[in-house]
Amino acid sequence: MFIGEYQHTIDNKGRVIMPSKFREDLGSNFIMTKGLDNCLFVYPMDEWIVLQEKLKSLPFTNRDARAFVRFFFAGATECTLDKQGRILIPGNLREHAKLEKDATIIGVATRIELWSNEEWANYNDDDSLSYDSIAEKMAELGI
Numbered sequence: 001m002f003i004g005e006y007q008h009t010i011d012n013k014g015r016v017i018m019p020s021k022f023r024e025d026l027g028s029n030f031i032m033t034k035g036l037d038n039c040l041f042v043y044p045m046d047e048w049i050v051l052q053e054k055l056k057s058l059p060f061t062n063r064d065a066r067a068f069v070r071f072f073f074a075g076a077t078e079c080t081l082d083k084q085g086r087i088l089i090p091g092n093l094r095e096h097a098k099l100e101k102d103a104t105i106i107g108v109a110t111r112i113e114l115w116s117n118e119e120w121a122n123y124n125d126d127d128s129l130s131y132d133s134i135a136e137k138m139a140e141l142g143i
Contacts, residue, residue: 002107015086034075042112
């Protein structure tokens with residue numbers, strides 16, 4: 001399980017160090033794709049396969065389903081860690097997440113998210129995302 005928040009710097013080649021606590025669970029090959037809220041999602045292969053099957057089962061006759069599947073798969077790339085524990089973030093994904101120099105890497109249970117520090121700060125400053133209001137909404141979902 002991926003948990004925690006880490007700050008790292010992106011080098012001039014577009015590489016970032018993956019936190020050591022994430023590396024073992026991530027595995028040797030994994031998938032990075034465009035995420036929601038202007039971040040990147042990183043999935044271990046086993047989690048990607050589960051998600052891929054769910055997305056493949058969406059009705060292709062539904063316009064929103066087609067758009068979401070396109071968004072998710074078109075931005076996806078298979079990645080590996082180098083010997084220093086770094087991953088190369090492709091330019092199109094860095095652009096999507098507004099990643100330039102500093103990154104926040106967070107664990108979100110089954111996936112990892114990469115955020116620009118600025119986008120992560122903006123996300124956390126959003127008044128509509130207070131813990132109390134989120135908790136109330138989760139109660140409606142039975143959590």
